[in-house]
Amino acid sequence: MPPKPTAENPPEPEQDLPQQMSFFWLVVPLLVALFYAWYLQQNDAMPAVLSKLFRSGEESDLYDLRILTDRTIFDVVDLKGKGKGLIAIRDIKQGELVIQEKPILTAPDGDIAEVLLNPILQNLTSAQTKALLSLSYTHLKTEKDETVNVNAKNLTPRARYLLAEGIITNNAVGINLNGQHSLGVFPRMARLNHACASGYNLAYAWRDDEGELRIYALKDIKEGEELLISYIDSRRPRKERIEKLEKTYGFTCTCPICSLPPEESEKSDELLPQFTLFYTDFAQWYKGSITGKEAIQHIRKIWQLTVDTGYVRERGRWAQEAAYVATVHGDETSARQWLRLAIEWMGIETGIDSVKTTNLQFTLDNLQEHPELASREVMDVGGPIL
Numbered sequence: 001m002p003p004k005p006t007a008e009n010p011p012e013p014e015q016d017l018p019q020q021m022s023f024f025w026l027v028v029p030l031l032v033a034l035f036y037a038w039y040l041q042q043n044d045a046m047p048a049v050l051s052k053l054f055r056s057g058e059e060s061d062l063y064d065l066r067i068l069t070d071r072t073i074f075d076v077v078d079l080k081g082k083g084k085g086l087i088a089i090r091d092i093k094q095g096e097l098v099i100q101e102k103p104i105l106t107a108p109d110g111d112i113a114e115v116l117l118n119p120i121l122q123n124l125t126s127a128q129t130k131a132l133l134s135l136s137y138t139h140l141k142t143e144k145d146e147t148v149n150v151n152a153k154n155l156t157p158r159a160r161y162l163l164a165e166g167i168i169t170n171n172a173v174g175i176n177l178n179g180q181h182s183l184g185v186f187p188r189m190a191r192l193n194h195a196c197a198s199g200y201n202l203a204y205a206w207r208d209d210e211g212e213l214r215i216y217a218l219k220d221i222k223e224g225e226e227l228l229i230s231y232i233d234s235r236r237p238r239k240e241r242i243e244k245l246e247k248t249y250g251f252t253c254t255c256p257i258c259s260l261p262p263e264e265s266e267k268s269d270e271l272l273p274q275f276t277l278f279y280t281d282f283a284q285w286y287k288g289s290i291t292g293k294e295a296i297q298h299i300r301k302i303w304q305l306t307v308d309t310g311y312v313r314e315r316g317r318w319a320q321e322a323a324y325v326a327t328v329h330g331d332e333t334s335a336r337q338w339l340r341l342a343i344e345w346m347g348i349e350t351g352i353d354s355v356k357t358t359n360l361q362f363t364l365d366n367l368q369e370h371p372e373l374a375s376r377e378v379m380d381v382g383g384p385i386l
């Protein structure tokens with residue numbers, strides 16, 4: 001008990017106003033800051049630097065922290081009309097690794113039936129479930145006249161299944177698991193929005209051996225730019241692309257290519273489908289219907305198209321096929337030139353240490369021992385004209 005106040009023992013003076021005020025100004029902003037940090041964390045919108053401080057416990061359950069490369073590269077932000085998206089927080093160089101991520105959930109490709117998905121969902125940790133269910137969806141596969149509340153705090157098993165199914169459909173990526181076509185959900189990459197043709201700046205590649213997804217910068221990206229991938233084969237004409245994206249992903253694409261002025265859009269519609277036409281012409285070489293020289297002419301036309309359209313994805317593969325033609329026709333000089341180009345672009349698209357890139361390097365280093373070297377009519381087929 002405190003002693004009673006007497007003349008010798010006067011009462012404690014009341015705290016004066018300035019002291020109370022300084023206490024107020026210390027505690028209230030702190031509470032506001034903590035609430036804001038909590039809010040950002042809940043909405044997956046915390047800047048990379050802060051997220052390091054606030055999240056490592058739960059993240060270790062979601063990501064392999066040894067390979068989490070994205071902390072200093074991008075932020076997850078809200079973007080008008082797009083939901084969330086990723087923005088570069090520093091300049092990113094072409095070929096730089098942007099995301100390296102293992103799936104939080106995998107499922108066989110195809111129709112995701114309830115009996116198949118429920119056991120998979122039950123095996124997720126609570127952090128994985130939370131991460132999965134926070135992702136976006138556009139359609140729920142409800143039965144006719146069925147209503148479910150996917151916003152309820154405690155989801156019914158049916159609502160949980162429908163929500164997860166919708167989310168997987170909207171966010172999963174095709175991967176190869178033990179030789180099987182499968183689907184994988186990657187919570188980081190799932191926040192990447194779409195752009196068509198030359199509008200996107202990232203390419204993703206699944207690594208069988210590591211069991212992880214790698215995403216590389218296809219071009220130099222400036223700080224503040226949005227990181228974008230393509231959800232579809234965006235070499236189709238605008239109308240087809242827009243219809244496909246509306247039907248599957250529930251949005252109307254307004255990317256720079258879909259928003260070109262009418263005349264330029266018409267030109268782009270003319271050019272983009274030529275990739276498929278030229279490739280079909282090129283593929284005649286495999287049947288022996290055209291010469292090696294003609295085949296290389298088609299690849300050169302494709303290459304020129306990549307320059308004219310800015311669509312640079314797959315340059316690695318096209319250069320690789322040209323190198324194969326040159327090798328088979330015993331044109332070692334051209335084969336080496338194409339192989340160098342293939343290594344450069346495969347390295348950008350899939351990483352310099354990917355199986356595809358290292359195999360190309362091996363072929364270049366051992367061209368003389370290639371089992372099909374000069375196995376068809378020997379001729380100069382021609383190298384790349386860049």
Ligand SMILES: C[S@@+](CC[C@H](N)C(=O)[O-])C[C@H]1O[C@@H](n2cnc3c(N)ncnc32)[C@H](O)[C@@H]1O
Nearest residue numbers: 081082083084136171190191192193194249251
């Ligand atoms: C894989 S998620 C991408 C991340 C998503 N924005 C989010 O908030 O989680 C796919 C969804 O993002 C939105 N989206 C993607 N690209 C878009 C774009 N270019 N314009 C508008 N919405 C887009 C669509 O709602 C689409 O169904």
